[in-house]
Amino acid sequence: MKKYLFILLIIPLLAGCQNEVRDNAEFNLGNISLSAFENNTKYFVVTPFEWEGEDGTTLKSIHIVNSQGENLSAEKGISATFYIGDSFKKTGVYVREDIGDKEKVNGYKLTEEQTLIMETSLASVKDDSAKNLKFIYETNGEEYEKVVEWNTLSTLRTND
DSSP: OHOOOHHHHHHHHHHHHHHHHHHOOOOEOOOOOOOOOOOOEEEEEEEEEESSSOOEEEEEEEEOOOTTBBBBGGGEEEEEEEEEOOTSSOEEESSSSSSSOOETEEEETTTTTTEEEEEESSSSTTTOOOEEEEEEETTEOOOOOOOEEEEHHOOOOOOO
16 A cells, blocks of 8 residues: 555656756846947847757747737837857847848757847837747747846837
């Protein structure tokens, strides 16, 4: 009887440990203090981007979200497209037409180190309207979402 009780107790414990691995997935982003952007001008924000999670994880998409986790769209004055660059790409803010080599987020296999490239154009954005990024990714055939605070977004604004 004690063996059966032991087995009944150990199975939920093992199942809980399996879920813990996925909860430990980490997206770590470098922060940049931004000056006010000009309205409707294209900028590239390049920052270090580290992944601490299971090998073979694939990114599906990245979105800017508000504090409630809702996607912010161009209607809110923020237009952003995300790309991935190699880990040697220089961190900073660039005003230009092209940033050089970059890869689409959808289908990108995460490595420990890479750079996140945000191509953005703003229209009348006030301080603190965006704070977080939502990463949608796939591990072992299952899709997950993780919202990560990125302090750089809290300084994203225009000078009107």
